[in-house]
Amino acid sequence: EAGVAQSPRYKIIEKRQSVAFWCNPISGHATLYWYQQILGQGPKLLIQFQNNGVVDDSQLPKDRFSAERLKGVDSTLKIQPAKLEDSAVYLCASSLGAVAAEKLFFGSGTQLSVL
Amino acid sequence: GENVEQHPSTLSVQEGDSAVIKCTYSDSASNYFPWYKQELGKRPQLIIDIRSNVGEKKDQRIAVTLNKTAKHFSLHITETQPEDSAVYFCAAMDSNYQLIWGAGTKLIIKP
Numbered sequence: 001e002a003g004v005a006q007s008p009r010y011k012i013i014e015k016r017q018s019v020a021f022w023c024n025p026i027s028g029h030a031t032l033y034w035y036q037q038i039l040g041q042g043p044k045l046l047i048q049f050q051n052n053g054v055v056d057d058s059q060l061p062k063d064r065f066s067a068e069r070l071k072g073v074d075s076t077l078k079i080q081p082a083k084l085e086d087s088a089v090y091l092c093a094s095s096l097g098a099v100a101a102e103k104l105f106f107g108s109g110t111q112l113s114v115l
Numbered sequence: 116g117e118n119v120e121q122h123p124s125t126l127s128v129q130e131g132d133s134a135v136i137k138c139t140y141s142d143s144a145s146n147y148f149p150w151y152k153q154e155l156g157k158r159p160q161l162i163i164d165i166r167s168n169v170g171e172k173k174d175q176r177i178a179v180t181l182n183k184t185a186k187h188f189s190l191h192i193t194e195t196q197p198e199d200s201a202v203y204f205c206a207a208m209d210s211n212y213q214l215i216w217g218a219g220t221k222l223i224i225k226p
């Protein structure tokens with residue numbers, strides 16, 4: 001079974017620039033999550049999709065972050081404009097379940113450095 | 116809302132010894148508690164999970180125990196090996212079915 005695919009693996013940008021991350025979940029997984037993991041901390045949920053609908057985006061900084069999952073499969077997360085504090089690893093995860101965050105499968109993540 | 120505290124932040128044990136990592140949670144309605152292992156530079160991976168209707172679950176060298184009354188759960192690793200070196204995260208599912216994560220424990224296995 002193929003895992004969760006993410007790209008790019010690394011990204012370096014200057015503050016105020018924009019950046020986009022891509023995620024393709026495990027086939028058949030209805031639920032997709034974007035997490036932000038700052039060095040030395042646990043993952044923080046940014047947004048959760050069930051198919052192509054948003055379940056929870058309460059912790060997404062909507063003035064600069066946006067995400068979509070138009071066809072209910074792959075997803076993109078965008079930051080515009082980036083700030084220094086956005087430097088982190090952005091992890092995508094998927095799960096088979098429709099609602100509960102059980103048995104998450106994570107991608108390798110995108111390490112973002114904002115200079 | 117749910118709050119999860121994890122201790123210790125760093126744990127160093129001799130190879131072959133046991134390691135125990137503890138987490139406490141605040142929401143008595145939480146009913147699902149997973150543990151994830153994250154090796155350096157890699158993705159978090161689920162290693163074991165437990166539901167609130169079970170007090171203990173074991174899978175080879177790892178086990179998780181849950182004390183609902185005290186609202187804490189622990190990860191036990193026996194006969195530790197070098198490949199157990201990683202950061203371990205506990206989590207608890209809140210009433211919105213979201214995972215609330217602990218801050219992580221860096222486990223170091225000394226040869």
